[in-house]
Amino acid sequence: MIDANATPMEIAVLVVWAFIFLYLAFKFIQAICLVPTKSAYVVERLGKYKCTLEAGFHVLLPFIDRVAFVQDLKEETIDVPPQQCFSMDEVNVEVDGVIYIQVVDPIKASYGITDYRFAAMQLAQTTTRSVIGTLDLDRTFEERDIISAKVVEVLDKAGEAWGIRVHRYEIKNITPPLTVKNAMELQVNAEREKRAILAKSLGDKQSRINRSEGDMTEMINISEGEKQRRINSAEGKAEEILAIATATSEAINKIADAIEQPGGDQAIEMQLNEQYIQQLAGLSAKDRKIVLPANLLDFNQWLGTLGASNKQ
Known part of the structure; x- marks a missing residue:
C-alpha cells in the first residue's frame, strides 16, 4: 500500500519497482517452455545458437536464453501459383501445382535459408518451366510423372542445405491457350470417331467371318450327312443283294436237290x-x-x- 503522506518522488520509485518486479516475473514465466508434439524450438544464448528443444517441458535462463525460431515438424503443403511455361513446340501453357514438404533439420531450416517455403515454391516453378521446355505439348499431358519426379529431385538436393525433405510434387492443372484447347478437342473427337469406325469395321469383319464359318460348318454337316446316307443306302442295297443272292442260292440248291429226287x-x-x-x-x-x-x-x-x- 502507498502511504498517504508519501511524496511524489517516493510514489514514483514505488511504481518503478513494481514495473521491474512485473517484468522480472514475466521473464521468469517466459523462461518456462512447453514444446508441443511434432514441434522444435531453436534456442539462442546471447545471440548464438544454443540448443534445439524437442517436445516436452523445458526451462531457459531468463535474459540469456531465448527461443529464436519455432519449427513445425509435420508435413505441410505449399501451393505453387500458376505460371506461364513454353513447351518445346513453342506453345504457351499455364501450370500450377502443390508441394508436400517436411522439416527434418530445424537448425538448417532456421539458419540455412531465410524462408524455405518461398524458396521451395520458387525452385519448383523454375524447374517446372525448364522441364516443360524439353517436352512437346502432347507429352506435357502424358509425362506429368516425369515433371513431378524432376522437381522432387531438384528440391531434394536443395533441401539438404535447407533442412527440409520434399516428399512429392503434384501438378494440378496444365491449361493450354483457348485456340490450342479447341484444336485438341477437335483432334480428340476425330480420334474418337476413327476408333468408332475401326471398331465398327472390325465388328462387321468378325460378323462376316462368323457367318461364313457357320455356312461352311452347315455345308460340311450336310455333305457329311449325305455321305453317311449314301453309305447307309449302299450298305443296305449290298445287304439286300447279298440276301437275295443267298436266298436264290438256297432256292437253286433246293431245286437241284428236288431234281435229284425220283x-x-x-x-x-x-x-x-x-x-x-x-x-x-x-x-x-x-x-x-x-x-x-x-x-x-x-x-x-x-x-x-x-x-x-x-x-x-
Missing part, C-alpha cells in the same frame, strides 16, 4: 411249261405271236415247237 425232272419240266403258257396268256394280242405245229393233236410236238418240250 420224278424231279418231269416235275420241273411241267412247271416250266406251265409258266411259259401263263406268259403267253399274259401277252397282248398285238405282241402275241403263236407258232402251231402241223399236228395239233401231238401235245409234245406243240410244246417242242414253243421251245418247252420234254427232252427225253
